[in-house]
Amino acid sequence: MSENLFIHPENYFTQNTPPENLSDIIRNTSDFIAENAKHGIPIVLVTSGGTTVPLENNTVRFVDNFSAGTRGAISAEFFLKSGYSVIFLHRKHSLQPFNRKYATPELGFLDFFTTNSSGSISVKEQYQKSMSSDISLFNNAILQKRLYMPSFISLSDYLFSLREITKLLGKLGSKACFYLAAAVSDFFIPNDQMSEHKIQSSEGELFLKMSQVPKFLKPLVKSWAPRSFVISFKLETDESLLEEKARKSLEKYGHQAVIANMLHTRKFVVWIILNDNIQKPEEIHLTQAQIDQSFEIEDLIIQRIVQLHNSFINSEKSRI
């Protein structure tokens, strides 16, 4: 790839346009952090879902990816359960904690309800128990300011929001956890090279030249939240590359761990690779019995991440 296609992470922010609601996100994030810090509640930023890359400034077409936000949404639920407050930075219309269960490929929202002869609506008997529990968990999390759910659509919405939220949360130091599960685009078209209006099919074949997205983990770990606990994800489709790529990422950015997963098995097995260069990857997998009972792997992942985060906090305390 030619040199001029590389953009420095900080230059990205001068060359691209922030989302219109960025100042709201900054204000809400500050309030959320202040409220939780007051009660000594640990906070995790969970990023979730895929970023889009527009092909036109007046966007008709964009490049997207496969991520549905399942990992992020379920992880957020288990972080809440483990006593964390959660900033859930997610792709608009992707899966959300608790709500995710009520629009699945098999069951749409309306499938959960029934009406009687006078037209009043109720939840079908078989869903009442779990729905009632999810409604109260969700409402309580929102009301008690333990869950804040800003959203993004494009790569630039995501990166601007990520930078601001990270800088604010990073002030909590080791108590802040970053769990970066969003599927972030690797390539994009810089603003000044993007067509202003809808690309016309009358112009014939379309050739795309895309720049490499700057590596944002670097400033995140080195300057936006240098003392915090940062977990990134690595996704591959060729298993022989997975561990090596995860270790390279740890070497390059110096954060605490990478959760490595394969596209087709990501719901059943992941590997946690710690930044100590000694230990073998820790495999976390579901047994067939657990799969049959619809057990969620995020339950096991979050238990381990919480343990690791606690030792990180304690090791910092012992250094002071």
Ligand code: 9Z3
């Ligand atoms: C992941 O690897 C997530 O686990 C998935 C979850 C996106 C696979 P779903 O949303 O899928 O449950 O459908 N996220 C990180 C993917 C990513 O973009 N990683 C970058 C890379 O692999 C590094 S930050 O290079």
